[in-house]
Amino acid sequence: MSKGREPVFQMTKREAIEPWKAWLIRLIAVALSLVVCAGVIIALTGLNPVEVYKGIFDGAVGTKRRAWMTIRDTLVLLCIAVGITPAFKMRFWNIGAEGQILIGGVTSAAMMIYLGNTLPPVILFPLMLAGSALAALVWAIIPAFFKAYWNTNETLFTLMMNYVAMQVVTFGIIFWENPKGSNSVGTINSATKGGWLPKLFGLEYGWNLVIVLALTVAMFIYLRYSKQGYEIAVVGESGNTARYAGINVKKVILRTMAISGAVCGIAGFIIVSGASHTISTSTAGGRGFTAIIVSWMSKFNTFAMILVSFFLVFMQKGAGQIASQFNLNENAADVITGIILFFILGCEFFIDYKVRIRSAKQAGSEE
Template identity: 90%
Template sequence: MKGKEPLFQTAKRESIEPWKAWMIRLIAVFLSLVVCSGIIIALTGLNPIEVYKGIIEGAVGTKRRVWMTIRDTLVLLCIAVGITPAFKMRFWNIGAEGQILIGGVTSAAMMIYFGNTLPPLILFPLMLLGSAIAAMIWACIPAFFKAYWDTNETLFTLMMNYVAMQVITFCIIFWENPKGSNSVGTINSATKGGWLPKLFGLEYGWNLVIVLGLTIAMYFYLKHSKQGYEISVVGESGNTARYAGINVKKVIMRTVALSGALCGIAGFIIVSGASHTISTSTAGGRGFTAIIVSWLSKFNTFAMILVSFFLVFMQKGAGQIASQFNLNENASDVITGIILFFILGCEFFIDYEVRFRGGKRSSAE
């Protein structure tokens, strides 16, 4: 039968120059802003430029807001770096929220019991190590069942989040016994025992050093270490990994333990370096947001810095445009969603080449 050639065909790219890939992404961001402008005008009648200014003002309009944005970016980045090795291995760790809570409550316990007795030189390393170990053990529970009985890690890790919330609730009642309360008040507010101090005059200097250190270390771990190579092989195919002589059970346990430990460190950073309190909402949904960060960055920890900053930037801008223009805070979520849609969509044009073709062809069935 006779038929026309398709208007266009797609072909997998073997490679693309980095500058071209970034150019495609920048075009996607520009087009997303154009679409957002049209939606803002259609739904609100507001000047989209003023709305964008409001978002910028809400995120970095004052020195305090700048530091708040940096603080939350560092926390989200730490969690994204933490879940990345597990996700690269195709172990769907949806339990980062629970691991953050377990790390956070461990830090809170040490602040309450040792914050005013141990010297900082001993207290802070002990808090960081304790939070990492506690969250690591918590993460190893579903990892063990996955490695030895091939259970569904998505459901297992998700359910562990709710168990962690009950652990936090028990600790809150044990420490303060408040009826109906779901948080512990500011810990050691008078003495600031266990509060991470300033570093080089920066309010969140230690957060910056810890998180950037982990980001750099994870990049080289995944890209240039034997264990990082084993993670990639197991992620591609467990059978191939076994054929190559890799102990898949060992890799699963080791990788998820590392993932949980880093999420626990994020809990330490939140409790000791930011909020100085513990509650069932300490994680604040960031364990799920970090999944978006990790996937958008294609497991590149340096790219996660930009993605984390963008998501926090838009989140901080939501409150400003809500108060300034009397809009619902979801308006910023709509703008963020459109931009993310374009960014995700542009990855198709980075991975695939679109070839336009014309003319007719003949084929027989």
């Protein structure tokens, strides 16, 4: 009696893999992606791939200023990714980071405008940080409340609140600077620099670095070792299981989104006070959505997010450079980034699963 032919490829889920092997797989994936990108570059542009890669490197860290810009944007993206991570680990799809950043940023801008030249820095900066965090916290709790008590769709709710936040920012811009209508406030307190985060240890973005790294470490410890972090993981796995275990799911949803929103609000503070010193409807710049990629690629490990954030910003800066240097359409640079991301995301399959290839003799032995 025929039993059917056994498949040539067999996949089994790995119980565990040593960290060095996982990182080796990722490095091989990056190397393969660069080889494929080289072929695409030659086919589409006829350029020397090595020169294009040099252009990417030069655009990201080729000068001291470019390097600091890359570090600055990496810190902002990392902060946002750290902020959305607890919500996503709880399987609460917080697509509203953009709005929470804007609310935190507009709060910082308001304090800079009204208090920047009156309060001493030792009082002003903690007040701005706390105010931005609190404003975004309240903003994030609104969809969390509706989700907890009426099971609304948090994806749509948080997404729509982004547009409401943009209107709040627009109102503030018109009220403060341009009654005729504008989409941005010019540099705030350019003469006095009131409310601008100062240098720390001689580093232009020293305070940004300290704040973001502190949040990164704190969030890692919170999610990995605290009771509340354990509750977030349980609720994310199964709300019914969490209720059976005596966990107050409504409380966990509200608390987790409060934390998520507060950290995103701090990102708004960092952008406005520590980087751009302006506020506009494009202050978030799409980074709230990019941070989702960072969080998922890092598997909610905040330390891994440092590398992923740097890589994405590095490629973004480099893509802009090669677009101008080689007179390429920016979409060509996006293709390169997309190929690399495809390989990096795809390699996770080989980290989670083991593929065994059966010989032709073994595959055809059972019929």
